[in-house]
Amino acid sequence: MAVDAPERSLVLWFPDWPVTALTRAAATEAPTRTSAGGRGRRASGTTAGSSSDRPEPLDPRLPIAVVEANQVVACSAAARADGVRRGQRRRDAQARCPALRIVPADIARDQRAFAPLIAAIEDRAPGVQLVRPGLCALRARGPARYYGGEEQSARVLVEALRGLGIEDVRAGIADGPFTAEQAATAGSTAREPVFIVPAGGAAGFLAPLSVSVLDSTALAAVAPPKGGRTSASDDLVGLLARLGVQTLGAFAAMPEERVRERFGPRGIRLHDLAAGSDSRPVQPRTPPPELHREVAFEPPVEIADQVAFGMRVAADDFIQGLGAIDLVCTELRVELVGDRGERSERVWLHPASFDSAAIVDRVRWQLGEDAEGLRSGVTLVRISPEAVDAASHHRPAIFGSGPEERVHHALSRVQAMLGHRAVVTPEIGGGRWLTERQVLVPWGDRVVLAKERGRPWPGSLPDPLPTTVFAEPPTVEVTTLGGYAVEIDERGALSAAPGVLVEGGRRRAIESWAGPWPIVERSWDPVRARRAHRFQVVDADGAAWLLVCENGGWTIEGAYD
Secondary structure: OOOOOOEEEEEOOOHHHHHHHHHHHHHHHHOOOOOOOOOOOOOOOOOOOHHHHHHHHHHOOEEEEEEEEEEEEEEOHHHHOOOOOOOHHHHHHHHHHHOEEEEEHHHHHHHHHHHHHHHHHHOOOOOOOEEEEEEEEOOOHHHHHHOOHHHHHHHHHHHHHHOOOOOEEEEEEOOHOOOOOHHHHHOOOOOOOEEEOOOOHHHHOOOEOOOOHHOOOHHHHHOOOOOOHHHHHHHHHHHHHHHHHOEEEHHOOOOOOEEEEEEEEEEHHHHHOOOOOOOOOOOOOOOOOOEEEEEEEEEEOHHHHHHHHHHHHHHHHHHHHHHHOOEEEEEEEEEEEEOOOOOOEEEEOOOOOHHHHHHHHHHHHHHHHHHOOOOEEEEEEOOOOOOOOEEEOOOOOOOOHHHHHHHHHHHHHHHHHOOOOOOEEEEEEEOOOOOHEEEEOOOOOOOOOOOOOOOOOOOOOOOOOOOOEEEOOEEEEEEEEOOEEOOOOOOOOOOOOEEEEEEEEEEEEEEEEEEEEEEEEEEOOOOOEEEEEHHHHHHOOOOOEEEEEEEEEEEEEEOOO
């Protein structure tokens, strides 16, 4: 039975893409500080956190390693020069390179940084298959006919990507996506980024390669079995190594019947790949609809209200575009670009889903919250959906929207009139002191806690917590019944039992008390060290108080109702 020849495929490989995506994302998010004068209300921006939380630009020349599940998944050239390798354990990599910068893997960051490159490739050669962030494939025939040959088409794509700031990109052309991937990863170099395997030469090119590529790279180009399990290939590669079969050529020479008996259809598929018979063609993706909207301002606009007014039509088009495909936006990304190159970017969350008025409000709030983000006029505003949901999940009920929707509508109206931070909801965070555990979050924002509640906090107060927390704890006096001050020594021992609480000139008899409970923070740092003791007391009127004794003084941290 005749077997069709594998389809000529072109694969573009971006070495160490997680590191490249990390450095590009950090460079994009790092704000540019400028100053400008002017009159009226300036259009100022904000990023997704305070200025101290903004990421610093990462130099790709530094030793960087991206780690997932305590293993290195990608590293920079400087880290590789010091002995860091993909697949190493984190501790081993740090032992080889003490100056190594460890960054956790983020597939969303990799995909977000790779999306503009896919769009640029599709502008010059449609029909791109996204294999994974940093690796894509397309049919070689169409671009070769348009640009005058396979090599010419690959070089056009490589040069276009270099024009976008990607210095290291490799291209491989061969029979089938798998062989083309090996040509890009094993055949091309930084100096010669294009490697072409002649038609019919796949078996000879693959023969000297190690069988380990079936585990490390082939699975990216081969659809996994149902359920996503890939243990068959892992077993096959390990077993071949134990049998002394080290190369793809040796594996391809094994009888097909024996491979089928031992490994089944999965083994036959990998056996065909090793022999250069990649029968699966490139599967082009369907480009997603253009859901984002952009508004360019020429000349630059410096008044925030003018920018918000100019966004009304774009916001309506944005909502209508999502509604045409039965979607609603639940998380919105707003990007602002200043006349002098400043950038402001933030992701906004909505309790339900955005409408056009809510989008305009977010743009206005972002322009007005942080005067350090944008100091010059706004030249571009871009809105894009960060998260979407089915519109059917957000349709009103048959008998009305219910009290929750009415509450949301009322709070949103108040927030639109008074400002983003005018309506807040309380959240409980982590920490030892009640004031730092009380977090006020603007209505509709994602809860981001500086200190996680689930972590251990020795000395923190357990439930039930006081219902009233004083932002500025009032100073009080605690004495004995005889009028002597109650003190605590270095070992936490009381000088006498508390008998009277003097608060605001009023004397309260203490009926019962409990404590002390010590709070020790940063004992190793003499400048920032803090040591205090907590007490719970109940006065004669039945009021319960949470007292703190620190440096010989007494304050009220909270009150129980």
